[in-house]
Amino acid sequence: MISQSLTLAWRSLIPLKNSPGQLIGMLLQPVFMIVVFVYLFGGAAGGDRDGAVLYMLPGVLVQVALMATIGTGMNLATDIGNGVFDRFRTMPIARSAPLAGRVLADLLTLLVTIIMSLIVGYAVGFRVRTDPLSALAGVGLVLLFAMALSWGSAWIGLIAKSVTSMQGISTAVLLPLTLGSSAFIPATDLPGWLTWWMGVNPVSHLAGAIRGLMVGGLRAADLWITFGWTAALLAVFTPLALRAYNRRVR
Amino acid sequence: MSYAIEAEGLVKRYGETAALDGIDLRVRTGTVLGVLGPNGAGKTTAVRILATLVAPDAGRALVGGFDVTRQAGRVRELIGLTGQYASVDEKLTGTQNLLLMGRLLGLSRSEARARAAALLSRFGLTDAADRLAGGYSGGMRRRLDLAVSLVSGPRILFLDEPTTGLDPHARGELWDAVRELVADGVTVLLTTQYLEEADQLADDLLVIDAGRTAASGSPGELKSRAGGHRLDVRPLLAADVEKAESILRTRAEGGLLSIPIHDLSVPPALLRALDDAGIVLAEHALRLPSLDDVFRTLTGAEK
CATH class of the missing domain: 3.40.50.300 (P-loop containing nucleotide triphosphate hydrolases)
Incomplete structure (x- = not known):
């Protein structure tokens, strides 16, 4: 089962090697995001650039991670649509291997993207102000939350009628979560309802926790709320995804 | 076995x-x-x-x-x-x-x-x-x-x-x-x-x-069972279709009459009979059965 999952994870990663364009696109994504958020929006906000980098890079990590979770469901939907899934199901392999392999591969790709984002961040002045261990914990926290969310993505991918509808649903869910959070802009000088939304939005707390772990000033509440959301997402979506999967797999 | x-x-x-x-x-x-x-x-x-x-x-x-x-x-x-x-x-x-x-x-x-x-x-x-x-x-x-x-x-x-x-x-x-x-x-x-x-x-x-x-x-x-060959016949004039139907003993579909042929000496005789009745044909063809024909014959859905 483990070796089958690893083989299937390999299968999901190979396309990156086969078509370097995809890999380059994946790696450029954080570069563009840093440029846009730090230089364009950061400049517009009137703050100093170094401060903006420190504030926004954790937000970029969160954004990259959440967008990457769409891939899990999209790839599952693609496999179901073109019959690759059926092929796996007629083989004497563990039933859960295709799902586990997918989630594993997506976490690995995400890790690479995060490392890339950090490198770009360093180039434009981001510095870990705490200690390496805390920074690692921050990376771990993004991965953990992304993993929990990718079960939601997997669930949508398994029940969606097509790849396109999967993509539409996910984007509609994720955009308000990421952009409507304090990942990029502190929740000050905003209309009351938006401040309220930013306060309850789990992404604000995730970004806050990562910022705390990497830059300093960690608030315990951010950490616990993030853990709470992660647990809640896993509790809700893992069974849903597994049920949808088992229905597909019988 | x-x-x-x-x-x-x-x-x-x-x-x-x-x-x-x-x-x-x-x-x-x-x-x-x-x-x-x-x-x-x-x-x-x-x-x-x-x-x-x-x-x-x-x-x-x-x-x-x-x-x-x-x-x-x-x-x-x-x-x-x-x-x-x-x-x-x-x-x-x-x-x-x-x-x-x-x-x-x-x-x-x-x-x-x-x-x-x-x-x-x-x-x-x-x-x-x-x-x-x-x-x-x-x-x-x-x-x-x-x-x-x-x-x-x-x-x-x-x-x-x-x-x-x-x-x-x-x-x-x-x-x-x-x-x-x-x-x-x-x-x-x-x-x-x-x-x-x-x-x-x-x-x-x-x-x-x-x-x-x-x-x-x-x-x-x-x-x-489907008949080895089929004969397709299309009268030139729509007015002749009914006459052709009675000679070939089948129903036309969109002006086309199609019958299974079990014996290859039959088509010339049928064509002669149509000719004798003064029916001019726009097309006639002897062909192997298509899957459609097999279905119609086998499922009895001769429409």
């Missing part, structure tokens, strides 16, 4: 419609059963049940002696499936597609490589081995699909419309590949819409329509 596949009373409903409404079938070990039918007849549903992809609502099926619902794991060790849509991973190269299957089945890296190389050369894909499958032509893709389903060395192979959408040349190549497999002792269940394909490959035929068995037998038997 031993049967590689045996199914009795298979029923599968999707909502109100019965995709399969009580199908029996048997495939002798080492032979090819052709399952013929139009779109929506239930061919694919039958294959999906036998390949352990869906459970039947009623009936039972044994593949290689194992029950497809209760012993699905054992069945999966014996079978290979090539679906209607070539289910290869387009983002992987030909070699990588085959390696993936080999590794999943527990082959070592070197064994998987060797088997991939052997299958690629067997299906004439060695030159394309390192190209992405997404860039393959339709025929190449189907051959790769077939190769992928052979990595496990299956004794029983399901081919669901393996040549639909292929050009005649690619179709011929796939037929050759199937013949080779059968020569190696593999049992094949093949679904197709093409009578010619069934004729070329199948030892036995099962004709299904609307989820039910319409006929079964050897290709020769079925064709003789």
